[in-house]
Amino acid sequence: MTAFACALLEWFDRHGRHDLPWQHPRDAYRVWLSEIMLQQTQVATVVPYFQRFVTRLPTLSELAAADEDTVLALWSGLGYYRRARFLHRAAQLCVEQHAGELPRDFDALAALPGIGRSTAGAILAQAHGLRFPILDGNVKRVLTRYHGIVGHPGEREVEKRLWQHADAHTPAERIADYTQAIMDLGATVCVRTRPLCGVCPLREGCVAHRDHLTTQLPTPKPSKAIPTRSTMMLILRDENGRVMLQRRGAQGVWSGLWSLPEAEDSDSAWREAQRRARIDDAQALTPFMHVFSHYRLHIQPLLFDGAAPALAIADNGDLRWCAIADLPALGLPAPVRTLLMALPEPAEP
Incomplete structure (x- = not known):
């Protein structure tokens, strides 16, 4: 296990989030639902929506059998409604093609609507303990600063480098905890503005901290006028x-x-x-x-x-x-x- 992963897991044991509703139980359906809801949405906003959703539709099969109005009503207020429609369609495909379960095969999982490489990795890592890296927005920010990577993380070459680092740092054990830990660090310590570098377990090896670049990294996306x-x-x-x-x-x-x-x-x-x-x-x-x-x-x-x-x-x-x-x-x-x-x-x- 790398020093990066060791430091992160030690921090997670003491300061990470261990009581999120999708962690108890941490099955594939609940992890998947949380990952889709958390795309471009903060945890504090997601928690009540998640709880309401799983109370009404506690299993993948019940989600697949629900009508679209029910799904969209439960989603209403979270925004980015395409996520809800993809979620619904993916559940139906799981019933049709995968015996009512999310597949454990990475390629089959990533082929479902709304599930890309990072989301598939997060589901398999957290629900099944399989070694797959993730690269959501929080993780991109942590790795960009830690390695001092210049360039907008959405650019193809920059993202390619970030995936390489994400894979190199992912350990062979405690996969679920590590996955949650690096997301937690980005969400609570290595935040967009005014990161809490003084309490960051990775600060000793962080290029952005060393070179005073935390306000410049990640490189912002070129701005456009919003009509x-x-x-x-x-x-x-x-x-x-x-x-x-x-x-x-x-x-x-x-x-x-x-x-x-x-x-x-x-x-x-x-x-x-x-x-x-x-x-x-x-x-x-x-x-x-x-x-x-x-x-x-x-x-x-x-x-x-x-x-x-x-x-x-x-x-x-x-x-x-x-x-x-x-x-x-x-x-x-x-x-x-x-x-x-x-x-x-x-x-x-």
Whole structure:
């Protein structure tokens, strides 16, 4: 075992995280679910979602048998909803092709939707103790600083070097603990800004610490201006307090989720609303901004109260009238759910 791994495991025994919900029990299904949820999401945010998810769908087979709305509803608020759809499809493929279990073969596991090289390695290492390195965002940061690697970690050649280091440092024993340890170190000590180098078990061999490069490494991704887009969201509410929802298409953000009809401007908003219901008036609610990874979306909600459902578009595959109390059972984007839950009470007739 390398000095790197020894120091890291000694630190982990005293300071690592040993009480995360997916560690008890640490089976393949729970590890897989946690790894997918933790992609681009912090542990503190993931824990309640994980607990709710496994309470409702405690096994891979139950996940595979669930309908998409159930899966997306459980995921709602975590963002990056493609992860949930890949998770669902991978579970179905495991039932169809792998006797209802996540395969222990690396290539078969990595071939499933949403499971790449690092996630496959994390599942096999933590659930089965098999020696596979990982390279998530936290691990990239630790290795980049420790070895003084210049260049954005997403660049092909830089990532190749990081994989080589990840493999060299991964020990032959205590694989599950080592895997958790290096993720923990990146999440709690070797953090993005103001890393806690004074308590880091790897500081003696760390190039970034030695050369005062912790603020420069990892090399940032070249920045791009984030554009702002605008949309109007149409809230058609009938006399019973139900709102009209529309399932989004398979492409673009929030794909497959239930959301609100949208329009580009006031004129098209009225036309869209009149296509779906008989309406009299509209109330402009407080606009707000939602930030995606690649653009900002300025949202202007328009509330059409007392909308009368049009018979021609009674509930079908992509449109439905939904009571506010029924929203938790559906997969909705978090800002849309927040908007609908905070609607003003209907005016007295």
